[in-house]
Amino acid sequence: MASDPHTLVFTAYLTMAGVMAGLWMLQLLHRNASLADVGWCAGLIATVCWYAAQASGDAERKMLAVVMVSVYAGRLGIHLLFDRLIGKAEDARYRRLRAEWGRAERLKMFGYFHLQAAAVALFSLPFLVLTQNPRPPFGLIEVVGAIVWIVAVGGEAVADRQLAAFRAKPANRSRVCREGLWYYSRHPNYFFEWLHWWAYVVMTIGSPGWLLTWLAPLGMGWALVKFTGIPPAEQQALERRGDEYRIYQKTTSALVPWFPRPWPTSRG
Template identity: 65%
Template sequence: MTGSDPLPLVVTAYVAMAAFMAGLWALQLRLRNASIADAGWCLGLVLIVCWYAGAAHGDTDRRWLVAIMGSIYALRLGFYILIDRVLGKAEDARYQRLRQEWGEQQHVRMFFYFQLQAAAIALFSLPFLVLMQNPRPTFSLWELAGALLWLLAVTGESMADWQLARFRAKPWNRDRVCREGLWRYSRHPNYFFEWLHWWAYVVMGVGLPNWGVTLLGPLVMGWALLKVTGIPPSEEQAVAGRGEEYRLYQRTTSAFFPWFPKTEKRGREP
């Protein structure tokens, strides 16, 4: 393997994650909670970026700095998912719906879903590998700017998750909509900062030969959050559970990008 050829590393990462996710699929057969795939995605990303740090070619200090950044991001998110959706919790409603839709084919289709997560880990590991292969011994201003953006994004996502968890922990808020903190300015601030986090690696990679590969992170994650696994099912579930209060929230609050909420005029009550 040459220092400029990342393909063997990526292929090895994918094969390892395919086996890892197959094991988690077998575990969810017993737990009956497919949310373990979400926590497993985070742990898998940590394992891969740390392995890249030891196996890739590039400046050693930079390799481990990038690995630490990726690990902090993924471990925090994975731990939050584990506590919020897996340990002692019923399976998330979106997975329950999938089981109902898939019927007798649910186990086979769920296996392929878990394998899709393995492919996603390999895909989202590419920005880290690009940064690690940078041979320059000194850090650039672009890398400093990206690191600051990373700090802002990870802090923002952590705050959004903490504010929502604190709101939900109060029994009287069970059927209410969270408008506290960052949730006053966006219906999904956690998704926004998750997406923003991937832009940090794009900024850090400016000027590198394979810089364009880093764009896969924010582009694919943005598509998933806005169109597939993020906002659409979350909004559908929120409307079903909170009804008109959430519809009001939709009319007055930005879905993704944080912005000041609108004031909805109401007619005078008789």
């Protein structure tokens, strides 16, 4: 059954607003706002599955969209679930926000959770364009896009695992991870997260609504560089790791992996 794309997106937004309101109430009890992050991942999967059931595009293309979002958001959601939620104290960035917001913390946290509902609607747009396309999904542009997708999703998973393995060693608790991909970028996981969204731009070239797919990588790039990604992560790293992290900042690329700059051991 085909539905109007505008109706699909608006309905997804309203549904996720209700879900996020429920998760906001749940975090009032558990005091762990990472529920919003896990909820975003689960909500994106559910939304794209619903798009696929309602959209008028090619059946194989719709199945491809479901598989891609399930692998991407499923892996990320499970990682966040065990890294930040189950048996874990609330992430430092959320504790900092609560302290900054003071008495307005509950209301502003509600707004933050509501923002995740809007984010699901925004980042579901590439998948909506994908599921609306009647063309079979096995052309050259899909192959190129799939290669970008595999590199990006795989790279993000590798970066997350490398950081988790580094942090699991007690001796590294206050040290800076410079192993693997983290030798070339201070935030390789963010880079591959951002790259992943460009895969859909490539895969949907020539599709109706193609320009909408650009909103996801542009929005994610802005959020990672200016808002929820690098700024709070680096502030926390500086507080915990001090001068070692300052040297890391001066020698290593913030986002795009590249060879680190040499750091002089002496001045003269």
